Each structure stands twice: as structure tokens, then as C-alpha cells.
Amino acid sequence: MRRVITGNQAVAYGVILSRVDVVSAYPITPQTTIVEELSELIASGRLKTRFLKVESEHSAMAALIGASTGGVRTFTATSSHGLAYMHEMLHWASGARLPIVLVNVNRAIGPPWNIWGDQSDSVSQRDTGWIQLYCENNQEVLDTILQAYLIAETVRLPVMVVLDAFVLSHTAEPVEIPSIEEADSLLPPFCPDYPIDTQEPRSYSVITTPDYFLEFRYKVQKAMEEVPEVAKKVDDEFRSRFGRSYGAIERYGKKEAELLLMTSGTVTSTSRIVIKKLMEKGLSVAGIKIKRFRPFPSEEICEVIQGAKKIAVIDRNLSAGVGGIFAQELRASLYSREERPQVFGFVSGLGGRDITPALIEEAVQYTVEHPQPEGDILWLGLKK
Amino acid sequence: MGKQITFKRESEMPMISVSLGDMEWNKTGAWRTQRPFYEEKTPPCSAACPAGNDISGFILKTAKGDWEGAWNLIREENPFPGVCGRVCFHPCESKCNRGSFDEPIAIHALERFVADFAPRLSKKTGKAGEKRKEKVAIIGSGPAGMSSAYHLARLRYDVTVFESFPLAGGMLRMGIPSYRLPRDVLDRELSNIEALGVEIRTGISLGEHLKLEDLKDYQAIFLSTGAHRSRGLHIQGEKEKGVLSGLDLLKKMNLSKRIKMGEKIAIIGGGNTAIDVARSVIRLGKKATILYRRSREEMPAFEDEILEALEEGVKIRYLVNPIRVGQKDGPKRLECLRMELSEKDESGRRRPVPIPHSNLFIDADYVVIAAGEEIGASFLPEGAEKREGIVLTRRDGSTGIKGVFAGGDLASNQRTVAHAIGSGKKAAMAIDAFLQGKDAEEVIIQHLIGEGPSLSIFGYLHPGERLRNPHVVTFEELNMDYFEPAKRQGESKSAVKERIKGFNEVSSTLSEGVALEEAERCFGCGTCNECENCYVFCPDGSILKREELFSHQVDYDYCKGCGICFTECPRGAISLKEEAK
Amino acid sequence: MIEIRFHGRGGQGAVVASKVLAVAFFHEGLYVQSFPAFGVERRGAPVMAFLRVDPEPIQLRVNIYEPDHIIVLDPTLIAAVDVTSGLKPNGWVLINSAHPPKTFQTLKGYRIATIDATSIAIRNGLGSRTNPIVNTAILGAFSKVSGLVGVDSIALSIREEVPGKKNENAKAAREAYNEVKY
Structure with a gap:
């Protein structure tokens, strides 16, 4: 079925098709309509999912940690301050190896108060042990949720699915919605490793001394290291069933280009237009879309940048004191390579400012014109 | 029981820090330096009760709706709950720890309630079993004499009570108007004593119809003739x-x-x-x-x-x-x-x-x-000393004459019903000790409630059962975090113009609902009521609930002696002592 | 690519109108992108909604700055906000008004069309007399003046997307289709 739906509706469809058992969430703009949609469906009895009302995002995640430990499929959605409020529980979910799926609708963190798109909320949770998958359009949002459960339940790590505020969350466009049977054939029921069983009582997440703590973290890292292979299998499986796939990254544009433009989220979508236009003008450019931010796809990136001299990165986020985080991660990935393209780290579009084709073109032009960047941060569209 | 698991390699470890077995191998009880233990202590009400009633015990049963159990528990110490619930001046209530919180428990009203309600449910008191050969004579059928007769009968003695008036009851019948003590209540409790095999002979006055020498068949005599002479x-x-x-x-x-x-x-x-x-x-x-x-x-x-x-x-x-x-x-x-x-x-x-x-x-x-x-003691034989208007007795109630004991108003200036009942009980224990060749004073000292002078016969009759520590629980030893203020429930009184029409009882017995509410107010000082605070709070799960036990037990294999149970016990029923080194 | 901007007041249904029109185009096999002005909405305050239409998948994910056409649900907005801001020359300005297009001659360089959507809404029992719902009627008029989308597609879309009074809303669109002045 093909329907014109918003990004948040696509999330709701993803949740329904994944046969989630327990949803717990607290409303926050621009995530609110996800929770509205789901709670209305649940309240009307059309969706056989338990909705746990909570007083905060922290409690929402805590509730899901309990439910997931109990052995059921769980979902929550949040944004911005809500995600920040969940921070402690995000660590808990990954440390407890619970395959929870969270949708974060990217929104700036105040002050200044701002409800618009900005990746600072999700990227600042990069060290919590969650897999992070960014989406470019509403179709990808729906598809990624289905994939997220399969990945999460295979490697036993939680997954954060990220979409841009308003540009996706409140924007309606045609989306192909799989049938529940198709979704079921992709996603088997969740089987927990250590389900709660009153006949065999257990202590969970008990205190672990320095004797063993390192080993548990090692296991988390090993699980993260499994993600590229698992996610690829899931994506392949998805393609075979639905004809769509996304990869950890996607390279588009000219083969063997000298200049690469690296973006994530909806900026990629707009960039495709710019890259096409510049290629037509004869520029040796290509684009790289980063879908999977955690684990960071260093190997996948290195495979597709052969011959590139420069990589322009547009970050819709800022780690003050360092710069754009995608650029930072890219620099770290490249360091151990012999061949290291120049990284131009642009920061733009914070707090929901449009990253227009003109701005993107400006970034590429700057990169073309400068042998190396004039600093670690190149402010794009700053009112000087 | 599981074993301790150690891992040498990361690959052997589970994915998460989850228990793979139990921890019973880890006997953390070895870490303990202090040991909690359940120990029932003496509530101030009981210590203040001249009759020695197990007050917190009977109220606990009342709060559970066990009227009959409550009634029987009072009657372990006192055959007159219906009388005392009405006419006792209830010194227990002025010592009630709840008085330091809001208002004391209406103990007398609960006692009366139990005495009025339970007999409707209960069969008649059974006989005390085969009588011993020893006979005891009791002079005077007032509260002292009948209390003594009651306990002696329970100790299986052949008891005869001599009463000068045509009806038994002594001052309870002669001195107390029926608007305070209806006669059917008195008659019921007296007949319960008679049902134990006690014989009451009325119309026989010591000195007039009977001399002490006539009582040679009796191995012991208890004088409880009261103080019937009015002072001019x-x-x-x-x-x-x-x-x-x-x-x-x-x-x-x-x-x-x-x-x-x-x-x-x-x-x-x-x-x-x-x-x-x-x-x-x-x-x-x-x-x-x-x-x-x-x-x-x-x-x-x-x-x-x-x-x-x-x-x-x-x-x-x-x-x-x-x-x-x-x-x-x-x-x-x-x-x-x-x-x-x-x-x-x-x-x-x-x-x-x-x-x-x-x-x-x-x-x-x-x-x-x-x-x-004052007492009329013309009948007093030689050897029985009088001083300050009463018959002089030793601590065990014995007079100067071997085998003759005295109690009640005759031997005390504390002339209340409860004191008389208490002295009758003491005489019963002393007479038993005397007849069985035991040291009566020793027996009495062993069965004091708190520091005395009230006595409990329960431990004497049921050796080894639930002995309370004599320590009297103070308000400071209770944990007030677990109590809410609640209004004291009292008996209702009939209207004045109804009262003065005749000799009907002025106040009425509590209803069941009100009695339950009032009983639930009781702190139960020093008395475990299975509130389960210890069970809930024990961080080591070392409180064992045992159906067959009255209270809980501590699992000393695992109890680390943190003392949380001791602190959180609302009513001081848990003690803590240093582990023996 | 065609870009359309809606002007209305909070509560008038500009966002729904954008979505209904998007679905109408969608039914005609086109790609669409419908979105509100990102931010907060308050009842009565001027609001906007947007629509992109293209035969190819729409990759452009930015605001609409230079629309091809605009639709104004409330004529009082013309004095209050710069409704033609960025409007491409010769674009349609479709206004909910009982007056003829020439009343709005101040909007130079654009094609003006008017439709008395308010009367149509009242006539069809949409909303209340004081607060008529005009967003479906005006889409019928847009079908007529723009010729970009069929009124049948709009009627179909209304049946799918409008929660209540589907028949009345569809009828209002058809009436507006016939009554629009331009």
C-alpha cells in the first residue's frame, strides 16, 4: 500500500508492523505526533500493544528496560531535551544488552529555546552504546525501524533511529507501506536470552567488580563490531523482500571523484540535487551519505574514498570546542590510512535553519577553491 | 545450593551481569557482629495492670477479629474481663505509650467488648482435669477470693469458697451499683469459675458459723474477706x-x-x-x-x-x-x-x-x-498480725500461720477490683508453691510482669511458652514512622434522663467495627503482630516467614546483622545483641 | 516542479488543505511533498502550509521560498501579511472572497482568482456560521483555475483525508470548481 504520510506516521507504521509489545513515551515536540498516533491506535483497541504512561523520558526508558528484560519487544520515541533526560537509562539499556528501538526526532537542545532540526541531541549520545541510524526520507524511516529490530535483536544492542524535525517528521510524502505479513516474514518474534521466569529467579545487572567489568564492556564492543555484518545481512534480506536497501553508507555521483561531499539525514537528499547539477557542470564530485553513525562505518567509508583528495562534511551539529562531529569521526577514521584526503568540516543548519542547495553548493565551491580548510570548523551560512 | 562461579575467560561469561545460580553458598551470616532476634517485651499497659492482663496480646487478637482468642487470653490471667472492662479504673491507659502520640487506647472498652462478645461464640469453659488430692479453702467470694479460686482450680486443686452473704461476689455485688456492673455480667463470670469445679458455700460467715480450726481438711486457706466495715x-x-x-x-x-x-x-x-x-x-x-x-x-x-x-x-x-x-x-x-x-x-x-x-x-x-x-477481723486467729488496718502478709501473701494466706482488701490498702484480682492470683501461685514444696517467693519473682508488682500466671501454667522479656517498652523505643494519628473510640453513654430512670447500665459495649478500629490503634508495644516490616526491609532476605510460627525467624546463615529489622520494627519486638566473640 | 503555498489562520485547515491537495496530485501519479510552516501554530494567527509536486521523486528538502501559486484562505491576510512574497510572476493567487478578482488589483503581476468558499462552506454545513471550514471548497477552485489537478482527484482525496462530512466537503469542492471567478 502506498500512502502520503508524514515521517512521524511512518514511524508509527514501523512500530505497528514490528508488532511491538510495549510502548512507553513522553510527548515532546516534534516527536509528539508519533505518540499521539500510537496511543490513539492502542486506546481504540486496534493495536494490541501495551502503552505505559510515564511522567518523563527517563521513566519511559526505565519502563522499557523492565519490559525488554521481561522478554518483549519495546519502543519509545523522543527528541532533544527528552533524549538528554534519558541519557542515564540509555547507558543502562545498552549495558543490559536490551534490543530496545528508540526513534529520535532530531531537535536542537536549548537554550536558546528551539524546536527545530539539529543533530546535537542524538550525536551527543554517541558514547551510550546505542546503534544510531539516520534517515533521509519517510520511506527510509519506516524501513529502518523494521531493520532496527532485526539488528537489535541479533546483536543484542539497542538502536536509535533518527529523523530530522519537521523536514521529515511533519512532512507528508508517498511511502510504500508493507503488509503485516510481509513484515512478519522479515522479523521473527523476539526471543530474550535471560527472560524473567518466576520459576528461576535471577538478579539482573547486579554489581560487577573490577574483576569482570572490563569483560562486559569488551562484549558490548564486540557486539558493536558485529553490527556491520549483521546490518548488511539484514539490509540484503530487506532488499530481497522489498526491493529497497540503504547500506551503512551510500556513495552517489561521479565514480572516482576528487571531491566528496559527506552528509547525513535530509541534507543528503538536497545534496543529491546539488551533486547532480555540479557533475553536469563537469565537476569531479560525488556524495557520501552516512546512514549508520554508530558503530561508525570507518571501513565502509575508506572503501569508497579511493582517489578522493578532499572530503567536505556538512555537520548539522556542533561539539563546541571541536566542531562538527561527523567530520571529527571521519578524521579519526582516516588517520591510520596512508592516503588521507583533506577534511573540510562545515557546520550549518543548526536549530533548523534551512541547508539550501545554494549553501551546499557554496560548501563545495569553497572546497574546490581551497587546497586545505582555513580551520577545523567552516561556518556555512553564518551571518558575519 | 549453587556454587560460587568464577570465570577465567571472557568467552565463558554470560552476555550480561545476570545471576547464573544462587548465592546460598555465600554464608554472609559469618560477617555479623550483632545479632537481631525476636523477643517479645513487656508493654507498659500490662506492667501497670494490677490484675496482670496480657493487654497487648488480647488487643492484637481483637484487631485480627479473634474475639474468642482475645477472651481466652485475658482469662489466662483474669477470670473477670466483663467486670474489669466496666469497673476497673484502668491504670493501664494512663501508661499507654499511645498517649504520647495521640490518645491512649481505650483498653477497658476493648476488654469489655471482648468479654461481652466472645462468650456468645464460645463453648463453656472446660473443666481443669482431674483434681489433685489437696483441698484449698477460700474465705470470701469477692474478686480476690474468686480469682484465687479460679487459678487454683486451673491448677487442679479442690477449692471451696465460703461466703457470708447469701450471694457470691463480695464487694462486686455488695458495693458496686448495677448501673456500673450489671448483675448478669457478674453472674456469668462467677458461674464460669464455678464451672471449673469450684464450690461456693454462701451464708457461712467466718467467726460466726465457721472457725479456722474447722478447716483442718484443707491443706491451705486463703483469707479474702475484704474490708466491709465503714469508718465512722x-x-x-x-x-x-x-x-x-x-x-x-x-x-x-x-x-x-x-x-x-x-x-x-x-x-x-x-x-x-x-x-x-x-x-x-x-x-x-x-x-x-x-x-x-x-x-x-x-x-x-x-x-x-x-x-x-x-x-x-x-x-x-x-x-x-x-x-x-x-x-x-x-x-x-x-x-x-x-x-x-x-x-x-x-x-x-x-x-x-x-x-x-x-x-x-x-x-x-x-x-x-x-x-x-476498714477490715473486720474479729475472726483473725492468733499468729495473723495486723498493722495499719490490714492483715500483714509476706511478699507471697502468706500470714504468720502456716498454710494460711491473705489477700484482697483484707491485706492491702490499694482497694481496687484489679488489685484484688491480682492478689488472688498471687495467692493461687503461692499456695501451689507451698503445697508443692516450692519456694513461693521465688515463683513470684520469676513471674513478675516487668519489674512487678503485677504477676503473670501464664508462664507458670504453660512453662516454656512465649515468655516476655521483663523490659517495659518505652515510647522512644517505638518507631512512629509507621503510625498515623487516629481518634480514640469510646463507649457511648445513654442520655442522662434515661439513666436516672433506673439502674440500667450507663455505657454501652463497643460495636464490632468500632472495637476493630480501636484495637488497630494499639502499638502492640513489644509484641510482634506480623506486620512484616522486618521481612520487607531486610536487604538480605534473611527474615524467614514460617506459617507455623507465631512470628518470624532470622536466618542466621545469611543475616549480616545490619540491624535494619531492629530499627524498622514499629513496636520493639526485635532486639539486637552483640555476637558472642 | 510546482510549488504551492497556502495562507490561512490557525484553525482554518491550511495544513489539511495542503495534504488533501498533495494526495489529489498523488492520485494522478505525481510525487508530492506536503508540509506545514515548521513551528508553533496558534488559533487565529497567520499560518502557512506548502506543497511540492513533481513527476520525479522529490529530493529537495528545504522550505518553499518562491512558490508558483498561492492559495489564501482568509482575505484579511492580504492586508496583514505579504502573501505574494517570492511568488513567481504570472502565478495564481487564489483568494477566498465573495468579491470579483478585480477587487485585488493591487496584487500586480499575478493572475487573480476568487471564490466565495465561505458561502459554499456554510451552504454545505461545513464548520459553523461564525467559523466555516473553507479548506476543501477552495481546492475545487484551484483545480479549475490551475488546471493542474482534476476535481475528481480532489474529491477522491477529500474522501480519504478529511475525517468528517466527506460528501459535503466533496460537494463543496465541486461547487467551488464551478463558481470560481478568474
Whole structure:
């Protein structure tokens, strides 16, 4: 079925098709309509999912940690301050190896108060042990949720699915919605490793001394290291069933280009237009879309940048004191390579400012014109 | 039991820090330096009860709706819960720890409730089993004598009670008006004692019909003849017709004799007898005026009684002292002096002194003198010493004569029903010790409640069962975090104009719901009521719930001795002691 | 690519109108992108909604700055906000008004069309007399003046997307289709 739906509706469809058992969430703009949609469906009895009302995002995640430990499929959605409020529980979910799926609708963190798109909320949770998958359009949002459960339940790590505020969350466009049977054939029921069983009582997440703590973290890292292979299998499986796939990254544009433009989220979508236009003008450019931010796809990136001299990165986020985080991660990935393209780290579009084709073109032009960047941060569209 | 698991390699470890077995191998009890243990302690109410009732015990059962269990528990110590629930001055309530929180528990009302409700559910008390060969004679069927008879019968002695009046009950029947103690309640409790095989022979007066020498068949004798002689005022005219002692008047009324007394009655005295007389007279449709030589503050009568008397129309004139009863025949004219209070005397009350030339006259049709009672001891054999108006006894109640014990009002100046019941119990234990060749004093010391003088016979009758630590629980030892203020529930009283129509009981028994509410207010000082705080709070799961046990047990294999159970016990039923090194 | 901007007041249904029109185009096999002005909405305050239409998948994910056409649900907005801001020359300005297009001659360089959507809404029992719902009627007029989308597609879309009074709303659109002045 093909329907014109918003990004948040696509999330709701993803949740329904994944046969989630327990949803717990607290409303926050621009995530609110996800929770509205789901709670209305649940309240009307059309969706056989338990909705746990909570007083905060922290409690929402805590509730899901309990439910997931109990052995059921769980979902929550949040944004911005809500995600920040969940921070402690995000660590808990990954440390407890619970395959929870969270949708974060990217929104700036105040002050200044701002409800618009900005990746600072999700990227600042990069060290919590969650897999992070960014989406470019509403179709990808729906598809990624289905994939997220399969990945999460295979490697036993939680997954954060990220979409841009308003540009996706409140924007309606045609989306192909799989049938529940198709979704079921992709996603088997969740089987927990250590389900709660009153006949065999257990202590969970008990205190672990320095004797063993390192080993548990090692296991988390090993699980993260499994993600590229698992996610690829899931994506392949998805393609075979639905004809769509996304990869950890996607390279588009000219083969063997000298200049690469690296973006994530909806900026990629707009960039495709710019890259096409510049290629037509004869520029040796290509684009790289980063879908999977955690684990960071260093190997996948290195495979597709052969011959590139420069990589322009547009970050819709800022780690003050360092710069754009995608650029930072890219620099770290490249360091151990012999061949290291120049990284131009642009920061733009914070707090929901449009990253227009003109701005993107400006970034590429700057990169073309400068042998190396004039600093670690190149402010794009700053009112000087 | 699981074993300790250690991992050498990361690959052996589970994915998450989850328990793979139990921790029973880890006997953390070895870490303990102090040991908690369940130990029931003495609540202040019981320690203050002259009759030695297990008050917190019976209230706990009441709170669980176990009326019969509560009734039986009271009767382990006291055969007269129906009587005491009505006429006892309840010193237990003034010591109740709840009084430091909001208001004391209405213990007397609960006791009365249990005594009134439970017998409806209960079968008659069974006999005490085959009697021993020893016989015990008891002189006087008042609360002391009957309490003694009751416990001796439970100790399987062959008991005979001799009573000079035609009906048993002593002062309970002769001295207390029926609006305070309905006779059916008294008769019920007396017949329960008789049902144990106690024989009561009425109309037999020691000294008159019977001499101590006639009681040779009895291996022990308990003298509990009470204090029936009214004290005189030693004033002119008090022996004339139209003047009667308060006690004699009450006896006549209680034996249903008609007395001609006119309309206006003057009652001299400030004790309970004076109040009883005044309120009885009011019920006969007459006017009653009490003349008391001190002020209201010094009046020895119970406060509630004074208030009820005033409600019912009794007049009280304070600081007047009759010095002469004028006119031999017909209406009397009392000549009195006005008094004033000076410094305190040895009783702690301010001494009344006459105001010179303050003479006044009070007219009355009839004069009642209620100036206190004393023992009549003409029958006392040689060897039984008297001092300060009572028969002198040792700590165990024994007199100078071997095998003869004395108790009740005869041997004490603390002349209350509860004291009499307590002294009867003590005599029973002492007589048993005497007859069984045990050291009676030792027996009594072993069974004191708290530091005494109240005694418990429970441990004596059921050796080894639930002995309480004599330590009396203080308010500070309770944990008030677990209690909410709750209003004290009392008995309701009938309206004054209904009351004075006759001798029907003034107050009514609590309803079941109200009794439950009131019983639930009890802190249960030192008494485990299985509230499970210890079980809930124990961080080591080391409190064992055992269905078959009254309370819980500590699992010393794992108890680390943190003391949380001790701290969180609301009622001081857990103790903590240093582990033996 | 065609870009359309809606002007209305909070509560008038500009966002729904954008979505209904998007679905109408969608039914005609086109790609669409419908979105509100990102931010907060308050009842009565001027609001905007947007629509992109293209035969190819729409990759452009930015605001609409230079619309091809605009639709004004409330004529009082013309005095209050710069409704033609960025409007491409010769673009349609479709206004909910009982007055003829020439009344709005101040909007130079654009094609003006008017439709009395308010009367149509009231006539069809949409909303209340004081607060008529005009967003479906005006779409019928847009179908007529723009010729970009069929009125049948709009009627179909209304049936799918409008929660209540589907028939009345569809009828209002058809009436507006016939009554629009331009």
C-alpha cells in the first residue's frame, strides 16, 4: 500500500508492523505526533500493544528496560531535551544488552529555546552504546525501524533511529507501506536470552567488580563490531523482500571523484540535487551519505574514498570546542590510512535553519577553491 | 545450593551481569557482629495492670477479629474481663505509650467488648482435669477470693469458697451499683469459675458459723474477706436512726431491701462509695448532695464517676465538714464547718483545716456517711498480725500461720477490683508453691510482669511458652514512622434522663467495627503482630516467614546483622545483641 | 516542479488543505511533498502550509521560498501579511472572497482568482456560521483555475483525508470548481 504520510506516521507504521509489545513515551515536540498516533491506535483497541504512561523520558526508558528484560519487544520515541533526560537509562539499556528501538526526532537542545532540526541531541549520545541510524526520507524511516529490530535483536544492542524535525517528521510524502505479513516474514518474534521466569529467579545487572567489568564492556564492543555484518545481512534480506536497501553508507555521483561531499539525514537528499547539477557542470564530485553513525562505518567509508583528495562534511551539529562531529569521526577514521584526503568540516543548519542547495553548493565551491580548510570548523551560512 | 562461579575467560561469561545460580553458598551470616532476634517485651499497659492482663496480646487478637482468642487470653490471667472492662479504673491507659502520640487506647472498652462478645461464640469453659488430692479453702467470694479460686482450680486443686452473704461476689455485688456492673455480667463470670469445679458455700460467715480450726481438711486457706466495715466520723449523732454508712446502704440496695430515706439525702465523703451512693439515690428519684471537706482536686473518686454524677444532678459541696448530726428523729440538720486547704499532708493532698466560727447548717431527710472502709477481723486467729488496718502478709501473701494466706482488701490498702484480682492470683501461685514444696517467693519473682508488682500466671501454667522479656517498652523505643494519628473510640453513654430512670447500665459495649478500629490503634508495644516490616526491609532476605510460627525467624546463615529489622520494627519486638566473640 | 503555498489562520485547515491537495496530485501519479510552516501554530494567527509536486521523486528538502501559486484562505491576510512574497510572476493567487478578482488589483503581476468558499462552506454545513471550514471548497477552485489537478482527484482525496462530512466537503469542492471567478 502506498500512502502520503508524514515521517512521524511512518514511524508509527514501523512500530505497528514490528508488532511491538510495549510502548512507553513522553510527548515532546516534534516527536509528539508519533505518540499521539500510537496511543490513539492502542486506546481504540486496534493495536494490541501495551502503552505505559510515564511522567518523563527517563521513566519511559526505565519502563522499557523492565519490559525488554521481561522478554518483549519495546519502543519509545523522543527528541532533544527528552533524549538528554534519558541519557542515564540509555547507558543502562545498552549495558543490559536490551534490543530496545528508540526513534529520535532530531531537535536542537536549548537554550536558546528551539524546536527545530539539529543533530546535537542524538550525536551527543554517541558514547551510550546505542546503534544510531539516520534517515533521509519517510520511506527510509519506516524501513529502518523494521531493520532496527532485526539488528537489535541479533546483536543484542539497542538502536536509535533518527529523523530530522519537521523536514521529515511533519512532512507528508508517498511511502510504500508493507503488509503485516510481509513484515512478519522479515522479523521473527523476539526471543530474550535471560527472560524473567518466576520459576528461576535471577538478579539482573547486579554489581560487577573490577574483576569482570572490563569483560562486559569488551562484549558490548564486540557486539558493536558485529553490527556491520549483521546490518548488511539484514539490509540484503530487506532488499530481497522489498526491493529497497540503504547500506551503512551510500556513495552517489561521479565514480572516482576528487571531491566528496559527506552528509547525513535530509541534507543528503538536497545534496543529491546539488551533486547532480555540479557533475553536469563537469565537476569531479560525488556524495557520501552516512546512514549508520554508530558503530561508525570507518571501513565502509575508506572503501569508497579511493582517489578522493578532499572530503567536505556538512555537520548539522556542533561539539563546541571541536566542531562538527561527523567530520571529527571521519578524521579519526582516516588517520591510520596512508592516503588521507583533506577534511573540510562545515557546520550549518543548526536549530533548523534551512541547508539550501545554494549553501551546499557554496560548501563545495569553497572546497574546490581551497587546497586545505582555513580551520577545523567552516561556518556555512553564518551571518558575519 | 549453587556454587560460587568464577570465570577465567571472557568467552565463558554470560552476555550480561545476570545471576547464573544462587548465592546460598555465600554464608554472609559469618560477617555479623550483632545479632537481631525476636523477643517479645513487656508493654507498659500490662506492667501497670494490677490484675496482670496480657493487654497487648488480647488487643492484637481483637484487631485480627479473634474475639474468642482475645477472651481466652485475658482469662489466662483474669477470670473477670466483663467486670474489669466496666469497673476497673484502668491504670493501664494512663501508661499507654499511645498517649504520647495521640490518645491512649481505650483498653477497658476493648476488654469489655471482648468479654461481652466472645462468650456468645464460645463453648463453656472446660473443666481443669482431674483434681489433685489437696483441698484449698477460700474465705470470701469477692474478686480476690474468686480469682484465687479460679487459678487454683486451673491448677487442679479442690477449692471451696465460703461466703457470708447469701450471694457470691463480695464487694462486686455488695458495693458496686448495677448501673456500673450489671448483675448478669457478674453472674456469668462467677458461674464460669464455678464451672471449673469450684464450690461456693454462701451464708457461712467466718467467726460466726465457721472457725479456722474447722478447716483442718484443707491443706491451705486463703483469707479474702475484704474490708466491709465503714469508718465512722466520730461526731455527735452519727449513730442515730436516719444515719447510715454508705456501704451498708449499698448492700441493702444491692440485696433489694427497701429503705425509708425521705427526699433529700446528704452524703458525707469524697470517695467512690459516696459517688455510688449519690448516683443510686438519684436513681430512686431523690435529691443527693455530697459534702466533701476538701476541694474537687483532692476528691479520691474516679474523675469519670464524678462527671457522670454531676451530669445526673448530684450536688457536691466542697470544703464543708460536718461536726454534728442534729435532731434525733425525722429530718436531720447537719452542722458543718467551712474548711480551707493548708499545706500538703503525707498523702500528698492539701490538708483541710476548719475556718473558725464558720458554722453552717444543712438540712437533709437522711444522712449517709461514706468516709472509707476498714477490715473486720474479729475472726483473725492468733499468729495473723495486723498493722495499719490490714492483715500483714509476706511478699507471697502468706500470714504468720502456716498454710494460711491473705489477700484482697483484707491485706492491702490499694482497694481496687484489679488489685484484688491480682492478689488472688498471687495467692493461687503461692499456695501451689507451698503445697508443692516450692519456694513461693521465688515463683513470684520469676513471674513478675516487668519489674512487678503485677504477676503473670501464664508462664507458670504453660512453662516454656512465649515468655516476655521483663523490659517495659518505652515510647522512644517505638518507631512512629509507621503510625498515623487516629481518634480514640469510646463507649457511648445513654442520655442522662434515661439513666436516672433506673439502674440500667450507663455505657454501652463497643460495636464490632468500632472495637476493630480501636484495637488497630494499639502499638502492640513489644509484641510482634506480623506486620512484616522486618521481612520487607531486610536487604538480605534473611527474615524467614514460617506459617507455623507465631512470628518470624532470622536466618542466621545469611543475616549480616545490619540491624535494619531492629530499627524498622514499629513496636520493639526485635532486639539486637552483640555476637558472642 | 510546482510549488504551492497556502495562507490561512490557525484553525482554518491550511495544513489539511495542503495534504488533501498533495494526495489529489498523488492520485494522478505525481510525487508530492506536503508540509506545514515548521513551528508553533496558534488559533487565529497567520499560518502557512506548502506543497511540492513533481513527476520525479522529490529530493529537495528545504522550505518553499518562491512558490508558483498561492492559495489564501482568509482575505484579511492580504492586508496583514505579504502573501505574494517570492511568488513567481504570472502565478495564481487564489483568494477566498465573495468579491470579483478585480477587487485585488493591487496584487500586480499575478493572475487573480476568487471564490466565495465561505458561502459554499456554510451552504454545505461545513464548520459553523461564525467559523466555516473553507479548506476543501477552495481546492475545487484551484483545480479549475490551475488546471493542474482534476476535481475528481480532489474529491477522491477529500474522501480519504478529511475525517468528517466527506460528501459535503466533496460537494463543496465541486461547487467551488464551478463558481470560481478568474
